Amino acid sequence: MNLKMFPGQYRLCEKELNRAAEAAFSEHGLEDSQVELIIVSQKKIRELNHKYRAINKATDVLSFVIEKKPLIGQVFICYTIANKQAILQGKETNEEILDLFIHGLVHLLGHDHKTEIEERKMQKIEKELIKRSRMAENLIFLGPPGSGKGTQIEKLTKYLEAQIISSGDIVRSLAEKSPAIREIMQKGELVDDKTIFEEIKSKISKIEPDVGLIFDGFPRNINQAKELNGILKDNKRSLNHVIYVRLDEDEVVKRLTIRRVCAKCGQPLFDLETCPKCGGEAMIRQDDNEKTIRTRMKVFIAQTKPLVTYYKKTNLLVEINGKQTIEDVARDIKGAINCG
Ligand code: AMP
Numbered sequence: 001m002n003l004k005m006f007p008g009q010y011r012l013c014e015k016e017l018n019r020a021a022e023a024a025f026s027e028h029g030l031e032d033s034q035v036e037l038i039i040v041s042q043k044k045i046r047e048l049n050h051k052y053r054a055i056n057k058a059t060d061v062l063s064f065v066i067e068k069k070p071l072i073g074q075v076f077i078c079y080t081i082a083n084k085q086a087i088l089q090g091k092e093t094n095e096e097i098l099d100l101f102i103h104g105l106v107h108l109l110g111h112d113h114k115t116e117i118e119e120r121k122m123q124k125i126e127k128e129l130i131k132r133s134r135m136a137e138n139l140i141f142l143g144p145p146g147s148g149k150g151t152q153i154e155k156l157t158k159y160l161e162a163q164i165i166s167s168g169d170i171v172r173s174l175a176e177k178s179p180a181i182r183e184i185m186q187k188g189e190l191v192d193d194k195t196i197f198e199e200i201k202s203k204i205s206k207i208e209p210d211v212g213l214i215f216d217g218f219p220r221n222i223n224q225a226k227e228l229n230g231i232l233k234d235n236k237r238s239l240n241h242v243i244y245v246r247l248d249e250d251e252v253v254k255r256l257t258i259r260r261v262c263a264k265c266g267q268p269l270f271d272l273e274t275c276p277k278c279g280g281e282a283m284i285r286q287d288d289n290e291k292t293i294r295t296r297m298k299v300f301i302a303q304t305k306p307l308v309t310y311y312k313k314t315n316l317l318v319e320i321n322g323k324q325t326i327e328d329v330a331r332d333i334k335g336a337i338n339c340g
Contacts, residue, residue, distance in 0.1 A: 136161070136162075136209065136210050136211055136212040136213075136237070137160060137162065137212040137240040137241070138212055138213045138214075138215075138232060138237050138238065138239050138240055139156075139160075139162070139212070139213070139214045139215065139239075139240060139241050139242070139243060139337070140214075140215045140218075140219070140228075140239065140241075140242040140243070140311075141153055141214065141215065141216050141217075141243050141245065142242060142243065142244040142245070142304065142307055142308065142311075143243075143244060143245035143246070143247065143322060144247055144249075144252050144296075144297060144300045144304075145252060145256060145293065145296045145297070145300065146247065146251075146252045146255040146256040146259065146293075147245040147246070147247040147252070147322040148245060148247075148322055148326065148329060149216050149217065149245055150166070150216060150266070150267065150268060151268055151326055152243075152245065152326075152329055152330060152333055153214050153216050154267065155326075155330045156214065156330075156333065156334075157214070159334065160212055160214070161210070161211055161212060162211060162212035162213060162214045163207050163211050163212070163213055163214070164214050164216055165200060165203050165204070165213055165214065165215050165216065165218065166215075166216040166217055166218075166266075167196055167199075167200065167215075167216070167217045167218035167220070168216065168217045168266070169216075169266055170196070170199045170200070170203075171185060171191050171196075172185070172266065174191075174195065174199070181195075185286075185287055186286055186287055186292065187292065187295060188287055188291075188292040188293070188294075188295030188296040188299060189295065189299060190220055190221070190299060190303065193221070193223055193224055193227065196218065196224065197224075197227055197231075200218060200228075200231065201231055204231060204235055205235070209235070209236065209237075212240075213237070215228075219304075219307060220299075220303060220304050221303040221304060221306075221307070222306060222307065222310060225307055225310055225311075239314070239316055240316070240337075241316055241318055241336075241337045242307075242311040242314075242316045242317045242318065243318050243320060243333055243336070243337070244308050244311075244317060244318065244319045244320065245320050245322040245329065246319060246320065246321055246322050246323075247322035247323055248323070249294075249297050251322075251323055252293065252297055253290060253293050253294070253297075256288045256293045257288065257289070257290055257293065259284070259285070259288050260282040260283065260284055261282070261283060261284075261285055262275035262277070262278065262280040262281070262282065262283075263280045263281050263282070263283040264278045264279070264280025264281075265277060265278045265280055269282045318333075318336040318337065320332045320333055320336065
């Protein structure tokens with residue numbers, strides 16, 4: 001059987017994929033005619049690839065295809081994942097990915113829905129496929145303290161293969177060894193840029209290039225934003241979205257004065273006594289007192305908020321109303337960046 005696949009930039013592991021697809025078809029007794037189902041509009045894909053490659057937005061191609069032709073879109077995901085792995089691993093598709101590809105195909109063509117357990121398993125695989133198919137995306141979360149950035153980032157990592165870089169966490173760990181940094185933090189002011197840059201650079205250099213980055217609380221001023229541009233460029237990365245979670249000062253104070261976080265990992269715990277992720281106990285952050293919160297808010301308005309205008313000019317800014325339920329904010333974010 002000659003299974004046609006997508007041309008052009010995705011030719012690296014065409015042979016392996018054909019093999020996988022053939023196996024999927026013969027093992028599961030699918031008809032030749034069904035092959036037609038997965039022949040995508042080659043011209044359209046080529047056009048879109050050409051258009052988006054330059055600005056590193058291949059995920060838009062996926063979203064477009066999924067929206068227009070869900071079945072083909074999902075096959076395209078299977079294919080893209082396998083290819084991405086092939087490219088990363090020196091032109092060899094690993095068995096696990098081939099396996100996912102076969103499962104994906106069989107599932108799509110409706111020959112694998114035997115039991116409810118199987119169905120759930122396939123749904124999990126599909127979710128994983130979608131997650132893995134997104135190229136390494138680099139995102140910034142901007143917003144005043146208490147706007148829910150951390151909570152939303154945590155939720156987003158279920159859909160994106162990305163590592164969180166929180167400059168607040170970095171500063172908190174530095175503060176354990178440095179009384180000077182502790183004092184700055186307790187006042188609610190910003191630590192000097194140089195210290196932050198060194199830590200951020202070292203963190204990024206340890207992250208695999210195919211894993212995205214989500215910046216929480218960095219950059220905090222224009223100088224840091226400019227430095228970040230350089231760091232990303234040095235690491236052959238570029239920014240995909242800047243998400244600004246808007247929240248007014250009264251709401252910030254109201255939320256932060258009652259906020260409890262995990263003493264170990266810093267995750268907000270709301271009413272919980274222990275952290276479901278790491279077992280740490282609930283505590284109130286030292287800088288979550290009204291005086292420091294007001295200073296942090298002033299610093300945000302004077303130094304960080306100008307970044308909203310800065311990133312608006314790059315067309316990467318997405319503005320989200322933070323004064324909604326966690327679920328509604330998450331929905332708006334996912335919608336805005338076309339994910340999940
Ligand atoms: P956060 O957890 O993001 O609210 O940060 C807590 C504190 O760490 C801030 O009030 C600052 O003192 C410091 N900090 C966090 N991120 C930065 C940054 N990018 N630049 C300078 N200081 C920072």
